[in-house]
Amino acid sequence: MVKKELLKNEQVERILSPHPLSFMKLQTLCIFVIVWGIVVWWLTEFSEYAGMFSGNTWYPLILWGLVLLLVGVIASLVAIQWTIFFLYLGVFLSAIGLIFWQHWQNDIPLFIFIYSIAVSIVGFLIVELYRRSHKYVITNLRIIFKGGIFTKRERTIRYDKIADIDAKQGVLGQIFGFGTIIPVSQSGFGLGSDKTMAAGGVAVGGTKARLFGFAGGGKEVQTPIARSYYELHGVYPYKDVKQLVEDLVQSHVPTQYQQEQVEFQKQQVDIQTQMRDLLHKQVSDKPRKKMVRQPVEEEEEPEEEEAVERVPRKKMVPPEEGFQSEQVDIQQQMKDLLKKQKTARVNPPEEEEVEEEEAEEETEENEKGKEGS
Amino acid sequence: MADFPLNIDVVVIAALAPILGVTVFWFLQLIFIEIQKRLLSRLRHHHEAFCRFTNYIGIFFQTICQALGYTVTRSGISSFQVTVNYGKVEPKKEKEGVFEWIVRSFLLFGPFFIPAGLVLLVSYGVIGRGFSFPSLVHYTFVESLTGFWASLSTYGTEFVRFLINIDLLNPLHVGFVFVLLFFGLGIRPSYIGQERKEKIDILHDLIHIKDHLLEKPLYLLVIVLLLYLFYILSLFLNPAVYIGLFVIFGWMSLTAIIAILLTYPLLLLIWATDAIQPQWKIVPFITIPVSYIGSRVFFIYYPTNELERVSLLVMFLSTILVTIALIKYKRTNRFKTATKMKHVRVADGKKGTSKK
Numbered sequence: 001m002v003k004k005e006l007l008k009n010e011q012v013e014r015i016l017s018p019h020p021l022s023f024m025k026l027q028t029l030c031i032f033v034i035v036w037g038i039v040v041w042w043l044t045e046f047s048e049y050a051g052m053f054s055g056n057t058w059y060p061l062i063l064w065g066l067v068l069l070l071v072g073v074i075a076s077l078v079a080i081q082w083t084i085f086f087l088y089l090g091v092f093l094s095a096i097g098l099i100f101w102q103h104w105q106n107d108i109p110l111f112i113f114i115y116s117i118a119v120s121i122v123g124f125l126i127v128e129l130y131r132r133s134h135k136y137v138i139t140n141l142r143i144i145f146k147g148g149i150f151t152k153r154e155r156t157i158r159y160d161k162i163a164d165i166d167a168k169q170g171v172l173g174q175i176f177g178f179g180t181i182i183p184v185s186q187s188g189f190g191l192g193s194d195k196t197m198a199a200g201g202v203a204v205g206g207t208k209a210r211l212f213g214f215a216g217g218g219k220e221v222q223t224p225i226a227r228s229y230y231e232l233h234g235v236y237p238y239k240d241v242k243q244l245v246e247d248l249v250q251s252h253v254p255t256q257y258q259q260e261q262v263e264f265q266k267q268q269v270d271i272q273t274q275m276r277d278l279l280h281k282q283v284s285d286k287p288r289k290k291m292v293r294q295p296v297e298e299e300e301e302p303e304e305e306e307a308v309e310r311v312p313r314k315k316m317v318p319p320e321e322g323f324q325s326e327q328v329d330i331q332q333q334m335k336d337l338l339k340k341q342k343t344a345r346v347n348p349p350e351e352e353e354v355e356e357e358e359a360e361e362e363t364e365e366n367e368k369g370k371e372g373s
Numbered sequence: 374m375a376d377f378p379l380n381i382d383v384v385v386i387a388a389l390a391p392i393l394g395v396t397v398f399w400f401l402q403l404i405f406i407e408i409q410k411r412l413l414s415r416l417r418h419h420h421e422a423f424c425r426f427t428n429y430i431g432i433f434f435q436t437i438c439q440a441l442g443y444t445v446t447r448s449g450i451s452s453f454q455v456t457v458n459y460g461k462v463e464p465k466k467e468k469e470g471v472f473e474w475i476v477r478s479f480l481l482f483g484p485f486f487i488p489a490g491l492v493l494l495v496s497y498g499v500i501g502r503g504f505s506f507p508s509l510v511h512y513t514f515v516e517s518l519t520g521f522w523a524s525l526s527t528y529g530t531e532f533v534r535f536l537i538n539i540d541l542l543n544p545l546h547v548g549f550v551f552v553l554l555f556f557g558l559g560i561r562p563s564y565i566g567q568e569r570k571e572k573i574d575i576l577h578d579l580i581h582i583k584d585h586l587l588e589k590p591l592y593l594l595v596i597v598l599l600l601y602l603f604y605i606l607s608l609f610l611n612p613a614v615y616i617g618l619f620v621i622f623g624w625m626s627l628t629a630i631i632a633i634l635l636t637y638p639l640l641l642l643i644w645a646t647d648a649i650q651p652q653w654k655i656v657p658f659i660t661i662p663v664s665y666i667g668s669r670v671f672f673i674y675y676p677t678n679e680l681e682r683v684s685l686l687v688m689f690l691s692t693i694l695v696t697i698a699l700i701k702y703k704r705t706n707r708f709k710t711a712t713k714m715k716h717v718r719v720a721d722g723k724k725g726t727s728k729k
Contacts, residue, residue: 039544046542174457175425 007141013244016136019178022234023127029084030123032071033091037116040064044109053109060109061099065092091119136232138244143183147229155230159252161185166224167242179238181245182224182231271341275334282330383512387612388604390517391619398525398626402485403578405633406560412640419647425457430559431484436460438483442476474585474592481582485560486622489629492556493621496532496628499549503531504624506617512608517616524620529627536631540681541665541688554639557632638689645696653703657696664691 006012021027044053044060053059072088095115098104104111130149137144145155163186169179228234235241254262417424436455439462443450449465464476497504505527507520539546586593607615646654668684677683 035544042542042544171429171457175429176422 005144006139009141011140012137013140013248014138014241016138016232016235016241018131018134018228018234019173019176019236020128020131021172021176022178022180023131023228024172025079026127026130027124029075029087030120030127033068033088033116033123034120036064036067036071037112037120040116041109041113057105057108060112061095064112065095068092094119134229134233136235138241138248140248143232143245145230145232147227153227153229157183157185159249160254162249164224165242165246165249167238169238173234173238176236177238178234178236179242180231180233181235181238181242182226183245183249184224268341271337275337278330278334278337282327382514383608384605386514387512387517388601388615390514391521391616391623392600394518394521394525395619395622395626398623398630399485402560402626402629402633405630409558409633409636409640412637412644416640416644416647420643423643427558429455429457430555432457432460434488434559435480435484436462438487439476439480441483441487442479445479446472446475448472448476471589471592474589477585481585485629486625488556488560489625489632492552492628492632493624495549495552499545500528500531500535503528506620507613512612517612520613520616521620521623524616525623525627528624529631532627532631536635537685538681539685541685542669550635553632553635557629557634557636560629560632642692642696645700648704649696649699650703650705653699656699657692660692660695661688664688 040060040063044050044063053063068088069085069092072085076082076085095112098115099108099111126149133149133152134145134147136146142156142158145153145157147153162183164184166182166184167179168182173179232241232245413424413427433455436453439460440450440453443462443464446468448468450462451465452461452463454461468476505524507524539550541547541550603618604612604615607613642657646657649657665684665688668687669680672680672684
């Protein structure tokens with residue numbers, strides 16, 4: 001990974017890519033093409049059933065194509081991915097095109113054999129290229145997913161945004177020690193739905209009367225699912241990587257106590273802001289007379305409130321006029337805020353409590369003093 | 374109705390003949406399984422994935438057998454789980470007594486016979502001629518044993534003849550070899566762990582089976598009585614039926630033995646290639662198809678009647694020679710240890726060496 005891509009204080013923990021056997025589903029498609037091509041060649045040329053195919057030169061191609069497409073349909077239904085069918089359809093149509101273009105009508109079985117091997121090799125190469133385009137970078141702050149041959153895709157997820165981790169290990173994964181880990185984000189990225197549908201029809205009757213029945217049903221299941229470039233697809237060693245990711249997620253998820261502390265700090269900041277506003281108001285509303293600086297000791301702020309802008313330490317109090325009604329209101333509001341501040345504490349340390357009480361008492365004394373003056 | 378003399382040989386001892394035959398073949402199967410286990414244990418260190426694969430097949434069949442036991446006893450299956458390390462089947466209803474005993478019987482005996490039975494079914498399509506049931510003249514112990522042996526001998530001979538004349542350019546034959554190898558690696562009920570464990574020993578299996586049988590002697594007695602009843606009935610109808618039942622079990626054992634034997638060359642080859650430098654390891658495996666196809670192509674121009682047999686021989690010899698040559702000239706560095714020495718510690722905290 002380019003160092004420039006890393007954030008401040010970010011360190012790479014692990015760089016991973018999918019295991020060579022992790023795309024076995026795609027590789028199986030190629031294996032089937034090669035095996036079926038060999039079987040058709042053997043069946044039509046060398047087996048005891050070869051005579052059945054001698055009637056027409058197109059029989060081997062028809063057999064090959066029909067089975068290929070049938071398997072394509074079945075595989076598409078099972079995998080819920082119609083790309084497989086269209087892929088096989090493309091292979092079949094290309095074969096027909098090549099036969100017509102090169103006039104290989106008389107050597108169809110041999111053509112099927114060679115063509116199947118060639119197509120499978122190309123298929124394997126594309127799958128391998130696709131696999132190698134994937135790169136997963138696990139850093140101490142986030143996971144970066146990269147993939148795609150032509151269109152480069154990238155996904156980044158921070159550990160504190162991971163809501164759930166889905167991990168799966170197939171039979172091959174268990175044998176060879178790789179597996180897939182899908183981090184599901186809080187927004188639901190990484191969740192998908194599997195939809196299956198079954199339908200059937202029946203036609204009864206002759207040329208005049210026909211009945212046609214159709215029955216169908218569907219089921220949709222919400223499941224963790226993602227493209228291989230948006231998940232840790234087929235990573236090795238699975239257990240270690242899973243442990244690492246879980247540890248990192250755990251270290252970035254605030255605990256209950258931390259969450260309470262953050263909430264408490266937010267409340268404190270709100271209270272301080274309101275108090276500051278009140279003090280500003282108190283100062284700005286004072287009458288334009290001779291003023292005497294009178295020190296007013298404010299309550300000590302808790303440590304966590306240091307970040308908040310500090311309020312003026314001294315107030316301008318008119319010496320002889322006393323407080324107007326507005327000033328009394330402000331004082332009253334400040335008193336309320338202080339009470340609120342006290343009650344909002346979550347398990348406050350004893351020292352802070354004492355200081356706060358002292359500050360409150362001082363404020364009350366000030367009020368009395370001001371009222372008296 | 375058959376006519377038979379009423380003496381102890383016919384009425385009692387002859388009934389034991391096929392049981393004895395099956396027991397002998399089953400013991401043979403156990404011994405070959407044990408050898409395979411030892412080979413796999415030796416490979417485990419360098420071929421973790423391969424051993425996990427064989428474990429998976431074995432555990433899969435073991436779990437299937439247990440599930441079959443629950444199905445037969447109508448306990449139902451609430452969960453079925455198979456992983457590389459363990460298999461787990463849970464019944465819907467926990468039944469006790471005889472049902473529990475039957476389930477355990479399936480679990481203990483099933484892995485020895487059910488995968489072999491599946492191979493037997495497949496092999497029927499390939500070597501149909503070998504499946505002949507005995508036809509008896511006299512209902513004696515020796516006659517029964519001879520009939521049992523004759524059936525197995527015919528089957529075995531046909532099987533071996535097929536293997537010797539196998540055409541590896543025939544997809545069906547190749548498929549059958551793969552099935553044999555696949556099942557051959559899985560016809561064992563035990564798990565090959567990282568360390569040598571007691572539970573992978575033959576004795577451990579046998580002790581388990583003995584305990585199971587002696588745990589409920591009454592059930593065993595009932596089975597023996599049922600078998601004997603079946604034998605008596607078959608005496609009146611056709612004693613070959615009784616022997617035929619055990620012949621099927623014998624065929625299963627024989628199939629399992631052949632399948633296990635076929636895996637030996639593969640395991641030995643894998644073991645031998647460990648002594649070869651990594652970049653050359655693949656060569657012996659490539660030699661297998663290359664030498665066979667090369668030989669077949671050669672015999673297209675120089676035809677011979679023993680085409681398949683000679684090609685097979687050429688393939689075996691080439692692979693052996695290439696492997697030996699590579700071991701001699703491209704030997705790997707034996708001083709490399711898989712376990713890092715710095716990780717080896719003795720109990721007192723000092724550095725030590727690995728004890729083997």
